[in-house]
Amino acid sequence: MSQEEFVVVIDAGHGGRDPGANIGLGDGQLIAEKDITLSMARALGDALRVRNINHVFTREDDRYVGLQERVALAKKLGGDVLVSLHVNTAPRKTASGLSIYTLSKEASDNLAADFARQENDALGMKKGDAEAISQRMQKKITRISDQLATGMIMSVAGHGEILERPLRKANFAVLRAYNMPAVLVELGFLSHPGDLDLLFDPAWRAKTSLALADAILVWQEKVINK
Numbered sequence: 158m159s160q161e162e163f164v165v166v167i168d169a170g171h172g173g174r175d176p177g178a179n180i181g182l183g184d185g186q187l188i189a190e191k192d193i194t195l196s197m198a199r200a201l202g203d204a205l206r207v208r209n210i211n212h213v214f215t216r217e218d219d220r221y222v223g224l225q226e227r228v229a230l231a232k233k234l235g236g237d238v239l240v241s242l243h244v245n246t247a248p249r250k251t252a253s254g255l256s257i258y259t260l261s262k263e264a265s266d267n268l269a270a271d272f273a274r275q276e277n278d279a280l281g282m283k284k285g286d287a288e289a290i291s292q293r294m295q296k297k298i299t300r301i302s303d304q305l306a307t308g309m310i311m312s313v314a315g316h317g318e319i320l321e322r323p324l325r326k327a328n329f330a331v332l333r334a335y336n337m338p339a340v341l342v343e344l345g346f347l348s349h350p351g352d353l354d355l356l357f358d359p360a361w362r363a364k365t366s367l368a369l370a371d372a373i374l375v376w377q378e379k380v381i382n383k
């Protein structure tokens with residue numbers, strides 16, 4: 158696949174009537190996941206443009222887009238890989254840092270399982286809804302998705318970020334539904350003040366986006382075009 162044909166689908170999680178995870182700041186102000194994922198989607202779009210990588214968005218403003226609509230859009234626009242952007246909250250206040258999730262029936266840990274359950278609930282998914290494609294196809298997609306996730310973690314780590322257990326797995330409907338290689342980037346935790354500062358920092362978003370774009374470029378050359 159040539160560079161001209163290769164298209165990244167940038168998926169800003171949530172939107173519109175679905176705020177995703179959110180926290181109150183105590184003064185009536187609410188920080189919602191849907192706004193952070195949209196800012197990061199724009200930053201990732203900018204970074205991919207810098208690296209000459211084609212990309213499309215599942216949403217570009219604050220609107221609700223259902224999973225089926227996102228999938229249909231991604232296919233119509235010729236997407237080859239999905240990067241879904243999310244943030245998380247955790248009961249354990251010390252949980253922090255960026256992690257990347259790929260699809261697995263078995264969650265890598267309890268936090269991953271809880272996170273997948275919340276995300277699937279937000280999409281209104283019922284158990285078993287998105288399990289249609291063949292196991293062999295799913296295995297292949299999962300393997301190359303794992304390679305992308307590993308590359309992304311190395312790339313982000315190379316930019317100096319501290320990551321806590323950065324590679325995780327869980328049964329995300331959003332990763333299964335697209336029938337293409339897919340990773341879910343969990344950018345950080347709303348429940349962690351240090352993470353919040355980074356998520357609201359345009360310089361951090363730009364730097365992290367560039368690291369993700371670099372990893373996509375290497376992966377496209379070494380895995381997709383090999």
Ligand SMILES: [Zn+2]
Binds near residue numbers: 171177244276
């Ligand atoms: Zn989310």
